[in-house]
Amino acid sequence: MLEKTKSPGIECSHICEKDIGQLLEKEWLLTNERGGYSSSSIICCNTRRYHGLLVGSLNPPVDRIVALSNCLEMLIFNGSGESSAKSHGDIHRNNFTTSSGNGKKIFNLSTFEFSGKIAPQGYAFLRRFHRNTGAHFDYVVDGLKLTKSIYLDRKADTIAVVYDFTSVTAPAEFVLRPFVALRDFHTLQRSYAPLCSTTLADGLLVYHDIPDSCQLNLRAPAMSFVKDKQWWFNFLYRTDKDRGQDFTEDLWSPGFFKCQVDSPVRLVLWANLDKKCKPENLADADIERLRRDLQRHQDMVVAAAKTSNHSFKTLCLAADQFITNRQMTQNKQLSITNNNGARDGQHNATVNRVTMLAGFPWFADWGRDAFVALPGLLLDTGRFEQAKSVLTTFAQASEKGMIPNRFDDRSNTAYFNSVDASLWFVNAAFQYFETTKDSQTMTELLLPTIHSIIDSYYNGTIFNIKADTDGLITAGNSDTQLTWMDAKCGGEAFTPRYGKVVEVNVLWFNVLSWLAKFYASRDEKAQIHFKSLADKVAESFCRSFWNDDYGYLNDCILPEGLADGSLRPNQIFAVSLPFSPLTSEQQKSVVEVVRKHLLTPYGLRTLSATDNRYRKIYAGPQCQRDEAYHQGTVWSYLIGPFVEAYLKVNDFSRKSKKETAKFIQPLLEHLKEQGCLGQVSEIFDADAPHQARGCMAQAWSVAELIRAYKLIYG
Numbered sequence: 163m164l165e166k167t168k169s170p171g172i173e174c175s176h177i178c179e180k181d182i183g184q185l186l187e188k189e190w191l192l193t194n195e196r197g198g199y200s201s202s203s204i205i206c207c208n209t210r211r212y213h214g215l216l217v218g219s220l221n222p223p224v225d226r227i228v229a230l231s232n233c234l235e236m237l238i239f240n241g242s243g244e245s246s247a248k249s250h251g252d253i254h255r256n257n258f259t260t261s262s263g264n265g266k267k268i269f270n271l272s273t274f275e276f277s278g279k280i281a282p283q284g285y286a287f288l289r290r291f292h293r294n295t296g297a298h299f300d301y302v303v304d305g306l307k308l309t310k311s312i313y314l315d316r317k318a319d320t321i322a323v324v325y326d327f328t329s330v331t332a333p334a335e336f337v338l339r340p341f342v343a344l345r346d347f348h349t350l351q352r353s354y355a356p357l358c359s360t361t362l363a364d365g366l367l368v369y370h371d372i373p374d375s376c377q378l379n380l381r382a383p384a385m386s387f388v389k390d391k392q393w394w395f396n397f398l399y400r401t402d403k404d405r406g407q408d409f410t411e412d413l414w415s416p417g418f419f420k421c422q423v424d425s426p427v428r429l430v431l432w433a434n435l436d437k438k439c440k441p442e443n444l445a446d447a448d449i450e451r452l453r454r455d456l457q458r459h460q461d462m463v464v465a466a467a468k469t470s471n472h473s474f475k476t477l478c479l480a481a482d483q484f485i486t487n488r489q490m491t492q493n494k495q496l497s498i499t500n501n502n503g504a505r506d507g508q509h510n511a512t513v514n515r516v517t518m519l520a521g522f523p524w525f526a527d528w529g530r531d532a533f534v535a536l537p538g539l540l541l542d543t544g545r546f547e548q549a550k551s552v553l554t555t556f557a558q559a560s561e562k563g564m565i566p567n568r569f570d571d572r573s574n575t576a577y578f579n580s581v582d583a584s585l586w587f588v589n590a591a592f593q594y595f596e597t598t599k600d601s602q603t604m605t606e607l608l609l610p611t612i613h614s615i616i617d618s619y620y621n622g623t624i625f626n627i628k629a630d631t632d633g634l635i636t637a638g639n640s641d642t643q644l645t646w647m648d649a650k651c652g653g654e655a656f657t658p659r660y661g662k663v664v665e666v667n668v669l670w671f672n673v674l675s676w677l678a679k680f681y682a683s684r685d686e687k688a689q690i691h692f693k694s695l696a697d698k699v700a701e702s703f704c705r706s707f708w709n710d711d712y713g714y715l716n717d718c719i720l721p722e723g724l725a726d727g728s729l730r731p732n733q734i735f736a737v738s739l740p741f742s743p744l745t746s747e748q749q750k751s752v753v754e755v756v757r758k759h760l761l762t763p764y765g766l767r768t769l770s771a772t773d774n775r776y777r778k779i780y781a782g783p784q785c786q787r788d789e790a791y792h793q794g795t796v797w798s799y800l801i802g803p804f805v806e807a808y809l810k811v812n813d814f815s816r817k818s819k820k821e822t823a824k825f826i827q828p829l830l831e832h833l834k835e836q837g838c839l840g841q842v843s844e845i846f847d848a849d850a851p852h853q854a855r856g857c858m859a860q861a862w863s864v865a866e867l868i869r870a871y872k873l874i875y876g
Contacts (some may be wrong), residue, residue, distance in 0.1 A: 182280055186400065189213075189521055189858050190297045193483040197223025198435075199522060200314045200321055201858075205285040206299065207273040209231055209401045211411065212347055212523035215312065218435030219318030220376055223519060224487040224526050225345040225572045229415050229435040231377045231397075234339040235271040235284070235310075237303055239332055258781065264613050269303050271310075275398045277410070287607050293840060295456035296324075305331035306423075310507075313452055316459060319435040327427050338431060339418040340380055341394065342368050343411070348524070348571070350411040353393040359416035361389065363430075365444070370734055372579075379434040383442045384427075385419035406783030418786050463826070466544035471875070473830055477868045480833065480841050481539040484861040485548060486554060487514040490529065490574060506828070515558075518549035520568075521844055521857035528568045529556055529583035530646060531862050533590040538802065538865030541597045542872050549594050550603055556587060557611040564612075565619020581627055581644040583635040584615045585669035589739070591780040592676040616673065620695075632702035633695060634662045635670045636721065647768070647792040649730075651785040657792045662719040664707055665732040668739055671699045675741035700743035706745075707733075713751040729770035731760050737810060740804035750811045756804060763828035764802035764846040765863075768792040778849040780856070794848035795855070801826060802866025806873055812857040819874050833867075842867055 185205050192200040197219040202208050208231065216230040270282030290300040296313040313322045325336065344349045356371040361422045364383030401410035421429055432444045453523035460479060467478045490513055518539060520531035532552060539547035559566050559576050565587040567580035591612060595604045619635055622628035625644055627637040638644045638660035645666065647657040674696035683687040707715045709725070715733035716725040734756050735743055735747045744752070760767045769776050769792070777790035805822045812818035829842060837843045837854040842863035844856035 182285070185285060186275075190291070191483065191838050191841060192297060192312065193486070193522065194314050194316050194319070195222075195485070195487050196317070197226060197486045197519060197526070198314070198319045200297070200312055200825060201523060201838075202232070204291040205273045205288060207275055207280070207285070208397070208399060209275070210399050210403055210523065211350055211407075211409075212346075213399070214343065215323065215437060216319065216321045216378075216433045217347055217523075220435075220437055221573065222489050222514075223517065223570065225375060227435060228343040228345055228347045229319070229376075230321070230380070230433045231341045231343040231411075232274070233272065233341065233431070234274075234337075234415075235325075235436045236337040236339075237269040237306065238266060238335040238337060239269075239304065240266045264811050267304065271301055271303065271308075276396055277398055295453060295460060302613070305329070306334060308535075312704075313449070313456060314782065315452060316455065317679065320444070320447070321433050322447070322452060323431040323433070324449055325429040325431075326869050327423050327425075327429075330423055330427075333422065334423045335420060336385075336423050336429065337418055337420045338385065338429075338743055339415050340431070340433075341413040341415050342378060343413055344368060344370065344376070344378055350408055351413060353412040353414075353438060355412075355414070357414045357416075359389075359391075361387065361700065366416060367722060368414075371783060374437075376435060376437050376768075379432075379436070379444055380416075381432040381447070382419040382421075384429050384431065385421040385431075387419050388417050390417040391415070398490060404781060405787065424734075431723065463543070463545075467542075468544060474871060474875075475612070475857070476840060477864065477871060478543050480859075480864045481543055481861075481868060483522070483841070483859065484518045484520075484535070484864070485519060485545070486519055486527075488517040488569070488574070489513070490515050490555065490558070493692040515555040516548045517555050518552055520860055520862070522841075523858065524572055525857060528570055529565045530567055530580055530586055532556065533565075533583065533586035534799065535862040535865035536590040537593045538868040539861060541593060542868050546594075546598050547598075550598075550600065553587070553591055554603075554607050555595060557608060560584075560611050560614065563616075563623050565615070577623065579642075579644065581625065581635070581663070581671060582646065582666050585666065585673055588612050588615060588673045589669065590677065592680070594682075600863075612673075612677070616677070619670070630662070633698040633704070634667050634702050634706065636662050637666065639721075647730075649788040649791040651788040656789050657725075659718045661721045663732070664715050664717055665735045667699065667703055667707070668736045671696055671703060671743050672739045672741045674699060696741075703736075703743045704745075704748075707736075708748060712755070714755040715752060717794060724757045728773065729755070729759055730768060731766040732806075733796075734766070734800065734803045734807050737807035746811070749807070753804075753811050757808070760848070761804065761825070762796050762848075762852060763800075764832065764852050765796045765798040765829075766804055767794050767796050767848050769794045769848075770866055776848065779847045779853075780845060781847075791846075796846040796848055796852060797863075797864040798829060798842055798844070798846065799860065799866040801829060805870035809873055814873075822870070823874050826867060826874070829867050830871075 186209050188204045189256040199217050200215055202213045207858045210826035214228040214231050216227055217228050219226050232761045271284040273285045280577050286541045287301045287303050289302050294299050296311045299310040301308045309326045358371045359366045359368045367377050367379055369375045369377040392415045395412050399409045430449055432447050434444050463478055463482045464475050517527040520528040558563050564578040565584040566576035567583045568577050589609045622630045625638055630636050643650050643655055645659050645663055649656045674692050678689050678692040700716055706719050709716050709727055717728045717730045718726045733752055737752055758768045776794040780790045780795045809818050838858035843854035844860035846852040846854055
């Protein structure tokens with residue numbers, strides 16, 4: 163049998179119906195190196211359109227497809243299960259039905275939600291959920307004990323759903339009906355979709371009856387397949403409903419697998435998604451080999467971090483879930499020989515480059531997020547080669563001194579709609595250099611892009627980004643949203659931040675200061691040049707942004723010179739980043755104001771509660787959520803810069819470390835017990851009880867918690 167997890171997991175004993183809401187709020191997530199994943203609630207009832215047992219990537223790490231949505235699992239004692247598996251009505255009779263005539267008992271282990279009803283209620287048989295290399299569910303049914311385990315292959319969009327029957331008190335038939343969506347993960351499936359299937363020797367292929375359709379390969383070697391095509395209607399996704407989105411879906415089932423269980427046995431359902439018909443993808447599927455590979459990878463992740471601390475191990479494994487590969491086209495020089503001899507030529511080769519997804523379930527790789535997160539996710543966890551690859555991946559895609567803010571969800575198209583992503587890239591590059599002392603990578607692969615960014619920002623590039631006469635960077639206009647506070651709906655920008663923005667200019671000052679430091683022992687002329695620019699920016703920054711009336715920094719200076727004095731958290735970077743343009747007293751004042759007005763147990767609010775634009779809760783339809791996104795909503799990643807700033811102004815004293823340990827404790831508890839277990843949510847409501855919202859797993863949230871943890875505990 164498969165090795166049990168050593169962690170305590172999440173206990174699900176003594177579940178009663180009133181607990182269902184809390185159980186549905188807890189989620190699990192498995193990811194692979196392609197951008198694919200497997201995820202659901204801890205009772206395997208999907209609550210989002212993005213949930214699914216297998217969500218694969220056709221163009222890694224994007225173009226993601228919800229392939230296998232879920233399965234109906236039934237145990238039938240003293241009788242045949244074929245007619246029962248065909249009956250849609252059976253699932254609406256709570257946990258089991260007793261058929262008249264032959265007295266057979268049918269137990270449903272699954273849990274689904276339809277309009278106004280949870281049916282069946284298989285969670286009543288669930289005794290324990292726990293997660294390690296896979297997600298595990300322990301059931302007890304009429305004396306029979308069963309552990310369901312879900313494993314996701316690291317290198318392929320393949321899952322194994324393993325059913326380990328460990329104690330069998332009476333013979334039973336096990337019936338497994340797969341539900342297929344086979345649709346883009348942003349959309350919902352409907353019953354008019356042209357889904358069909360082809361039966362194979364020990365499984366089947368499911369696909370759309372259209373040219374070039376991707377295909378789902380299902381295989382259960384120890385079970386027989388019964389063809390029984392059905393559409394099941396109106397699965398309800400409560401999280402989508404709460405977000406004001408369409409929230410019901412139809413799912414297709416080509417039939418069901420069945421097997422007699424008379425004694426302890428292991429049954430495995432394999433599922434693989436690919437662009438073309440490749441039954442051989444599962445030909446050599448081996449569950450023990452898959453489990454060993456996953457365990458070996460996790461051991462390597464922990465070993466790279468060189469830690470024995472349990473909490474930090476958990477953080478390292480959380481960080482690992484965002485590291486993926488991007489397939490990129492790269493020009494390669496070739497020597498082509500023809501009848502006239504050798505000549506130089508080129509061809510385009512597809513290569514895998516390491517990148518980082520910004521968050522699950524819906525984000526791809528975003529430049530800003532990647533380079534805010536890189537120091538925590540990769541440098542503090544000892545993954546230097548991958549850090550180098552992420553930096554060079556984005557450097558290769560840069561244009562006009564701009565680092566891509568994001569790539570398209572279905573292609574490699576890069577979008578350059580950010581003023582700060584390029585500056586975060588430079589900061590991350592120097593953090594990499596400071597950590598690794600890798601001069602060759604810095605000078606040959608990163609420094610040319612860094613200089614391109616500096617020259618473009620100073621002289622001017624797209625979106626009106628340029629240095630003003632005072633040395634500060636100005637960017638955008640009333641129609642652009644170029645900073646991380648970029649929510650916009652129906653043409654309305656809820657946080658119009660253009661002109662001179664506080665964190666952009668703090669980053670600009672840091673970029674110039676990094677270069678002055680870099681050239682101090684390499685090129686005196688360059689060092690003097692960048693030091694002079696940095697000094698000018700520092701002087702202008704304090705003059706323009708310091709709000710002497712309130713003892714904190716203005717959020718931005720509009721082009722006409724009007725200061726936006728909104729009390730926001732962006733000013734904390736003026737203290738937390740390696741170089742600060744502020745005096746020590748100003749730094750202390752900023753930290754104290756932020757602590758008093760913006761700090762919560764889960765990060766920093768995006769706006770003071772005293773502001774009339776403040777929104778207590780992030781909920782409702784898209785525009786309502788967008789309005790609240792940066793008007794009070796708590797962002798957990800901001801705990802990192804706040805902890806660093808607090809420690810700095812208190813000289814990293816023992817007392818300040820003890821205090822900041824209290825600041826991060828709620829997020830460490832959230833990591834283990836709330837939301838997506840083993841992950842950190844993107845955002846939280848501004849007001850208590852600070853309900854987790856947004857992405858269930860956010861890269862920079864994990865990264866900044868890692869950085870804060872290391873700053874406190876070393």
